[in-house]
Amino acid sequence: MLHIPLWKRVVIWALCALGLFMxxxxxxxxxxxxxxxxxxxxxxxxxxxxxxxxxxAWPDWMPSSLVNLGLDLRGGAHLLTEVRVEEVYKTRIEGMWAPIRDLLREERATVGTIRLQDGPDDELRIRISQPEGMTRALEVVRSLAQPVVTLSGVGASDIEVTGQGDILTVRLSEQERAATDDRTMQQSLEIIRRRVDEVGTREPTIQRQGSDRILVQVPGLGSAAELKAILDVPAKLEFKPVVGAPTRDADASPGIGNELLPSVEDEGLFYIVERAAVVTGEELTDAQPSFDQNNRPAVSFRFNPSGARKFGDYTAENIGSPFAIVLDEEVISAPTIQSHIPGGSGIITGQFSVEESTELAVLLRAGALPAGLDILEERTIGPELGQDSIDAGKLACIVAFAAVLVFMVLSYGLFGLFADIALLINVGLIFGLLSAIGATLTLPGIAGIVLTIGMAVDANVLIFERIREELKTAKGPSRAISLGYEKALSAILDANITTFITAVILFAMGSGPVRGFAITLGLGILTSVFTAIFVTRIMIVIWFERKRPKTIEV
Structure with missing residues (x-):
């Protein structure tokens, strides 16, 4: 018979109140x-x-979680970028020169003197003065090889070492290039996400597309140019030894293994520094805007244990030597090492403003992009277009809602009115759940909500039609209502479970707008089953307990 325990009533109304409150x-x-x-x-x-x-503007004790609006509703910036993954090969190869040089120096009696030679960016070429020692040189250099850590590269080494005449050549293996490409893309995705989040924008879409492309969509950003400005800054910090005296000759030859970099503080001055860095920004753990001893804006930094050890060892061994702090291929400072600097912390000084030091600290915390980006497509979606989409979505929801409300009242009378109230609660619960999980609402998401409105009514229609059938055979209205809910339950669950499985598959396999549709559809299924089975039933039970009708019309 019709009876719902008090504790169930409290739980049902409490869940509805909580959802509407959110x-x-x-x-x-x-x-x-x-x-x-x-x-x-x-x-x-x-x-x-x-x-x-x-x-x-809003009380602190009230919930403040909002449903984030997607790019098509809010307007914003859209960029499709391509990552220059080949640049990482050059960095990897250059970083191998120091350990190879140290190993070959220990074999000087066999291989003779060694000299770095010019070659392609993705190759390291080394000339040995005693070609008869090439076999030993190959053996020594190959000892540096590491296994490729990927499923497709099992059993392969990360480098290929060959020798011809007196030239030893080192290059990355194909398996290592593929693994490096994948790591580069993952690192680029994470750094782009950190940079965009540091700016404080809401719910950006950052997705990998294909093997070397990244899609970036940031709702609420003024233009694509602002987004490009965030992404284009490399913020690559390096600490490099200075070789020789500074020069004002822009065409001076730095020598093999070195490079000529301009000074930021003194225009026209160039420093000759080693190409291989002692420590890089990748080993930074923190960077904060601060002030130097002369109260000028600066950036303080701190290395991780590995970077701190290398930084401390180098400063201990090179007291009295200049040391270049290089940011994006420019020397911002070249102080002389006065003493051992343990602890791995320091300060970057230069001709900064407060805003520039703050921005530099943000970029250093986010990290340097491992490779450059090429902009393939850029688009700015104005807020006016987004507002048009919101208005169109609102109109669609209102029209669908009004049509359903009228249909239910005309078809089922008072019971239809109960279903309409439950439908209003249902939509409120959907937005409460979307706010609680921080979901992003897009036009496809609105389509999912409109579809949910129809599905929620469908469950009530099944129940009411079943009650109609039971009224013809049951002994009374109470028994008819009870049997109507019991016998319609299996059909409601079957229909909604299969649709929910579809929503899960769409979310797992899809991306972007498809996922937005799947999220609202899945949440809508949960709320519509809850309101159809529990909320309408509790309203009917309360009405029945008060009125005690001898007959009912559905």
């Missing part, structure tokens, strides 16, 4: 968004009267 901020979207932006800004830069005023 969805409430979306009804005041601009105010809550202003409040959230102010809270983030205060955490980063401290309190100001303007930020405190913005923060007070």
């Amino acid at each position: 969805a409430l901020p979306n009804a005041f979207y601009p105010r809550v968004e202003l409040h959230n932006d102010a809270v983030k800004a205060i955490e980063i830069s401290g309190e100001t009267p303007e930020l405190l005023a913005d923060q007070s």
Whole structure:
């Protein structure tokens, strides 16, 4: 018979109230968004009267999680980039010169003197003065080979070492190139994500496309040019030994294994530095804007244990020698090492403004992109177009909603009205769940919500039609309602479980808009089953307990 225990009633209404409470901020979207932006800004830069005023736009005790709007609804920037993965080969090969040089020097009696030779960017060519020692040289250099750590590269080495005459050649193996490409893409994805998140934008879409492309979509950003400015800055920090005296000859020959880099502080001055860095920005653990001893803007940094050890060892062994701090192929400072610098911390000084030191610290924390990016496609979606999409989505939802509400009341009378109330709660629960998980709503997501509205009504139709059938045979309305819910349950679950499986597959296999559709569809299925089975039933039970009708019409 019709009976729902008190504890179940409390749980059902509590879940509905909680879902609607979580969805409430979306009804005041601009105010809550202003409040959230102010809270983030205060955490980063401290309190100001303007930020405190913005923060007070929404009470702190109220939930402030919003459904994030996607690029097609909010407007923003869209970039399709291609990663120049070949650049990493050159860096890897250059980094191998120092250990190879040290090993071959220990075999000087056999191989003679060694000299680095010019060659392609992805090859390391070394001339030995005693060609008869080539076999030993190959054996020594091959001892540096490491196994390729990928499923497709099992049993392969990361380098190929060959010798012809007096020239020893080292290059990356094909398996290692493939593994390097994959690592480069993963690192680029993570660094791009960190850089975009540091700027404070909301829910960016950053996805790998194909073997060497990355799609970046940032809702709410003013233009694609702003996004390019964030991504184009390499922020590659290196600490390199200075070789010889500075020069003002831009065409001076740095020598093999060295390079000529311009000075930032003195225009027209060039430093000759070793191509291989002692420590790089990849070994930084933190970078913060600060001030130097003369109260000028600077950036303080700290290395990880590996970088701290290398930095400390080098400064201990080279006291009195100049040391170049290189940022993006420019020498920003070349101080002389006065003493051993243990601990792995230091400060970068230069002609910075406060804004420049802050921006540099952000970029160094995010890390340097392992390879350059080529912009293949850029697009700016204006907020007006996004607003048009929101208006169109609202209109679609309102029309669908109104048509369903009218249909249910005309078809099922009072029971249809109960279904309409449950439908309103259902939509509120969807937005509450979307807000709670921080999901991004796109036009396909709105389509998923509209589809959910139809499916939620479908469950109620099954129940009400079953009640109609039971009224013809059951002994009374109470028994008919109870049997109607019991016998319709299997059909409702079958239909919704199969649709939910489809939503899970779409989410797992799809990307971007497809995932947005799958998320709203999946959440809508959960809420529609909940409201159809529990919410409408509890409303009917409460009505029946109060009215005690002898007959009912559905």
